[in-house]
Amino acid sequence: MVSKKSRSPFSFSKMVAAKFVTIFILMELIMRGFRFGAVDGLSMDYYIMTCPLADIIVKNTVNSALQNDPTLAAALVRMHFHDCFIEGCDGSILIDSTKDNTAEKDSPGNLSLRGYEIIDDAKEQLEQQCPGVVSCADIVAMASRDAVFWSGGPVYDIPKGRKDGRRSRIEDTINLPFPTFNASELIRAFGQRGFTAQEMVALSGAHTLGVARCSSFKGRLGNGDPTLDSDFAKTLSKTCSAGDNAEQPFDATRNTFDNLYYYTLLTKNGLLFSDQTLYGSPRTRSIVNAYAMNQAMFFFDFQQAMVKMGMLNVKEGSKGEVRGNCRKIN
């Protein structure tokens, strides 16, 4: 019989080490459960065996495109949002119209989307490396993540394994939120997709990047909108004197991902009505204040909400396909 006392210190330390390993494995499993529980089948390392360079190919393609034109970072982030909100994150935004079908991308709300050629470029390289493996929906999600980081935002990983959808119809885009929405309408629109008001405010922070065209905000001018700073209204009128397509940045740092967007809302300098209403409404004002004061908090919430957005109604298995060309259903 081996008494407790006769156990060597070596076997005791082995026992302690084994316990640590068990605890570590359990914690890892629990964390994975939290991270991936929402959608079975998606995982961070989805392409590890079938296309291990997938992430790197997308990242390099995005980085070199943004080096040439930094304004495309905004376009890639917006593209992912417009993809996910209509028919789920399934690459439906990338489909070209045909003679029998007018696709999502040709709806008025999508006409100013850009950056499709970056997705095509990444797809071409991926098809050479590992044909028929990486979905267009995953490329859009990865490109958006890389654009956020490239412009100074948070670094985060995303689960992959989305399949591409086979439907892209102009009429579905009626479900995109309008820039004329008030806070209650925004809360409802995002709530219908499972987001809290705080997540909606965090996602709206994507407007730290990019521009809106006059047609998206001119309705606020000339009617004495009390939520619009009077000097800023003059600036907007001047922008609009160049026509409906004239662009106005959301904040002073249009290519940098920071929390300046929220700060503009505190001073009635929000560009869209749907931006300024987030400060106007008591239901969201404290969140805007918090993000304006604390960029780290905004970054953390934004990355969590983006991962969640990237899981919206994803298609798995036979519910979708991996397109050979992102612009066409197979």
Ligand code: HEM
């Ligand atoms: C909260 C509801 C939202 C509304 C009503 C809204 C509306 C708009 C509008 C009207 C524009 C300008 C389009 C134009 O004039 O050409 C725009 C631009 C943009 N939106 Fe949103 N948006 C919303 C949420 C989001 C979300 C959740 C994201 C991403 C996570 C996003 C990302 C962007 C970006 C990056 C741009 C600038 C695009 C560029 O410069 O090319 N938006 N949005």
